[in-house]
Amino acid sequence: MRLSTKGRYAVMAMVDLARHTNGSPVSLAEIADRQEISLSYLEQLFARLRRSGMVRSVRGPGGGYLLARDTTETRISDIILAVDEPIRATRCNPGSPEGCHVDKSRCMTHDLWEELGNQIHLFLSSVSLDDVVHRRILGASRMFMPGRPQNGADMLQDERLAAE
Numbered sequence: 001m002r003l004s005t006k007g008r009y010a011v012m013a014m015v016d017l018a019r020h021t022n023g024s025p026v027s028l029a030e031i032a033d034r035q036e037i038s039l040s041y042l043e044q045l046f047a048r049l050r051r052s053g054m055v056r057s058v059r060g061p062g063g064g065y066l067l068a069r070d071t072t073e074t075r076i077s078d079i080i081l082a083v084d085e086p087i088r089a090t091r092c093n094p095g096s097p098e099g100c101h102v103d104k105s106r107c108m109t110h111d112l113w114e115e116l117g118n119q120i121h122l123f124l125s126s127v128s129l130d131d132v133v134h135r136r137i138l139g140a141s142r143m144f145m146p147g148r149p150q151n152g153a154d155m156l157q158d159e160r161l162a163a164e
Contacts, residue, residue, distance in 0.1 A: 014049070026057060048084065050065075051153060053069075054067070075127065079129070089117040
């Protein structure tokens with residue numbers, strides 16, 4: 001399972017906007033250059049973000065986009081849902097009693113995948129745009145990266161480095 005390009009690019013663009021706005025509008029061309037995303041694709045995403053109230057546009061010379069809400073109030077899940085990208089781990093409609101088999105039954109792993117989708121949504125709902133901008137999201141999962149030793153001394157060293 002993977003997050004769609006639409007959702008990933010929307011989050012990338014919103015983080016860029018949050019980092020570079022400083023109270024003045026940021027042009028989509030600047031975001032497109034920095035994030036290496038097609039300008040026409042960004043225009044489509046920002047039209048959806050504007051309609052959902054995530055950003056507001058400023059017209060004219062020096063125009064561009066501003067965040068409509070504070071970064072601490074904007075959840076990553078809000079951004080993804082604003083571009084119509086629900087994150088699903090099943091082929092079925094979430095919460096539906098019907099399964100994805102031809103006879104409408106659920107597969108043996110349906111509940112596993114549905115709960116995974118719920119956990120992803122809970123996680124993305126717990127992370128704010130501000131958390132991403134200030135790099136406060138890499139936590140305990142860092143300790144379980146492949147190739148990383150898993151002993152207490154390494155974890156303590158990581159905590160010391162993070163505190164510096």
